[in-house]
Amino acid sequence: MSATTPSPPPTGRTRPTAEDGPARPRIGIAGIAIESSTFTPYRSSASDFEVRRGTADILDRFPFFTDGSDSGRVLHEAADYVGVLHARALPGGQLEREVYEGWKREITEGLAAAHAEQALDGFFFDIHGAMSVVGLEDAEGDLITAIRGAVGPDVVVGTAMDLHGNVSETLFDACDLLTCYRHAPHIDAWETRERGLRDLVAAATRVRDGGALPHKALVHVPILLPGEMTSTRIEPAASIYGGIPALTEREGVTDVSCWIGFAWADQPRCQAAIVAFGDDASAVEDAALELAGSLWQARHRFEFVAPTGSFTQCLDRAIASEARPFWISDSGDNPGAGGADDTTHCLARLLDREEILSGQVSALMVSLVDPVSADAAWDLGVGGRGEFAVGGRIDARDPGPVPLRAEVAALDESGPTGRAAALRVLDGERPTGLTVVVTGRRSQWARQEMFERLGLSMTGFDVVTVKMGYLEPEQYEAAADWMLALTPGGVDQDLVRLGHSRIRRPMIPFDKEIPAPGAADVRAGGGTPRP
Template sequence: MTRPRVAVAGVWHETNVFGPHRATLDRFREYELLSGGEIRDRHHDVKTVIGGFLDGLGWADVDAVPVFSAGAWPGGPAPARDFGRILEQLGDELAAAHTEAPLDAVLLNLHGAMTAENAPDAEAEVVRVVRTVVGDQLPIGAVLDLHANPTSAFVDACQVVMCYDTYPHVDMWERGVEVATLISQCVRGRKLQTTLRKSPLLTLPSAQGTNDAPMVGIRSRAAGAASSVGRISIAAGFAYTLPERIGLSALIVHDQRNSAEASSIADAVVADIDLHADDFEVRRPSVSDAVSAALATTTAKPVVLADLADNIGGGSAGDGTALLAELLSRNARGVLGIIADPETAARAHASGEGAVISCAIGGKFDKLHGRPIETDARITAITDGVYRSAGTYMTGQTFNMGPTAALDIGDGAATILVTTRPTPPFHIEQFTHAGVDPTRAQVIIAKGAIAWRSAYESIAKSVIEVSTPGACAIDIQALRETATR
């Protein structure tokens, strides 16, 4: 008996409309732009969504057919031409696989908050291309990020849509396995669909942690309400996108015969979200106040200062200087941080380990993230910026920050890694691969809202989330005004 064939594909990007790094083809090539067997080679035995697809299909006695995978770290919108090329390659690779032997379903690794210059709803465009190739009858399953802003146009074109359950995101592989299992059941005759309901509520990443209120309560009540009808997931949404995409979403995967009940439950879940709207309010200390609190801390160190607005995982610049500048002005010692600065990284590599250089660190990508810091720095390490994650975010995956250097500023005042590419602070290996031990720091600057916890929560003795300037600022209205000046 011939085993079913299910295509595996993905187009993954979280788009921050204020972010300076546009999602060009080069940005995808830096992170992931693969086809065919290359996808299996990269994701086999790795805790990614696609790794979960491959494992789930195998356990369901279904042949996985890796087709195409494009992914880039969060940033600004994709140029129209580049997004068009991605869609074209997706369509061509999928058509070739379908021609070789008919496909029975398609699995998609998507983000849910991607936009392009010519596509405010990029995920809907991806599914449109897929449907053009495979028709309207084949089941499509998709895994989205918890920060997704899914639209009805997208969800209605799929059978199974589910988002990560966790933030920090530590269940990517599990969701891949789960959706692959459900789509395998669809291939064998089960009739599933996904009901979507949305609240227009705008919430910030720092209020979306799934182990914290209000999300922990909302998710628990939603799971209880939907347990009799299907599988519910809550997409907390991404605030730094187009206004029409903003909102929290309830997604219920259920058998078609339960549509009416699922619709009623989804309405009730969204009503519960709206009832707790005030619980999502975010107020955080200023840079000055946060640094004062960190320096006054007398308990064991390190203290983590979370740079909320320069949240690289949310598409910011990654070169914000506000916290570092304030700490240096206060004569702080033992500061540890990472700043994306390809110019300084290149100068360090040209100068070599042990050299002292005069440089201007950070603050170069745009006008939102502070001014460069003029300083002398001693180069303590030179690396290629490549490391393999042993932590909970994409365990086993290899990441590349580009040529990287560790700089000692002020004879121990601060150790700053300057990287060529902005890379979210999801892994402690970003420091340890360069011989830097974060446990010995007094203050760690983490450029993120919540997801940095997967790397540093186990060593942090205290945490201060800081209202900094940048593309993921707390005051979104002020951010919009600043960005348009």
């Protein structure tokens, strides 16, 4: 236990008496949510995060508590919630250690104080599941261990995670209920949190009243693949995840989940994981093994969600295509997976194309984080013209900052991007067909309203190059056709090229074969009453 972790509280905390009326379970909520690449030079800091403190602010984060739905109202009234701290950021690099330690201390001290005032029955660990912190191999495992030290062993702990998170043995042992998304793209993110919180409230109520904890089972499957190969839009992931609801309907099974793991961190915990929980130990273990077997059987069938190629190959096809707009994902620098958001590999190649320079083909590059260029654009104002050196300030791999002359077409600072500027590239004083968006903060342009702030449209250009992996729903709808460019960067899709050295082996795709999961691979727990 670290020196900053409060001592475990004694048991026997005060609880409401019968005279106080029907007792509702008391549920703490806290967490740090970020997806972190260990291969990017970027370091995530406090300024990257939206931080919420206190019950009202944290509960306001959950749309099912604020949208007026019957299920949300029932869940809100089913427990007394105690929010401590929640920090959330766009995926990035490893979190600075001192920032993490400060938030960990605030969370543990806040939970310890709340538990001392009146016993917590449950705790909702609101995380992504793929956070990396400088100097730690298992950040979520470290945080939940500290939290257990603050609230003791009797509090029922549940978590709801991104399916691209990691489930280490430490995290599994410390949590009583674990679930994750069933769709990629993540159209069920809030549905999953509502399900996880609902199951936690039910379990905490039952355990408080003398019932047993759910049985739980974990099976690791040594597969580590990017989300762009495991999208539930296509097979085999569509069928694997599509089969989960039927497993949860079995007698004695409450929930079954499949984490595909986080491919861009070099840590022993990074691999696929199956977790099930429910009232019947045998049924729970059987369901976990069955889903693990389905994943193992499909191990050689995973393919990219779209046609792939080098950026040059993708651009060749885009320019030649009659489909407009044609979207290209700069996947190796996807900020939504932790990329730096400023590599210039694609920008340099867009500037080499005569079809674009002449204006025959209109092209949009969105976006590169570059506060220096964004500030320069604001100094010039809309219509101003000047010289810029764009990108390559964080991830300076070849070619580094790209010089260009541009006219400021639009400015905006109303959104989460900080100062943003649309730069229309010039050839001398003549406008070309290329517009480049630069921003003050790392960002992911996945929604139409982000484009509209700069007077842009998702469908207003012949070719759109975006720093993404698979396209999010609004992008997917806007694209007449698209390709996934296998570009260099901190979230390179070529995992072997990245150079993992600390993952467990054997592991697909680093090894040709892995053993089939069996009963000996099941890690079980739960099923007993709390003292």
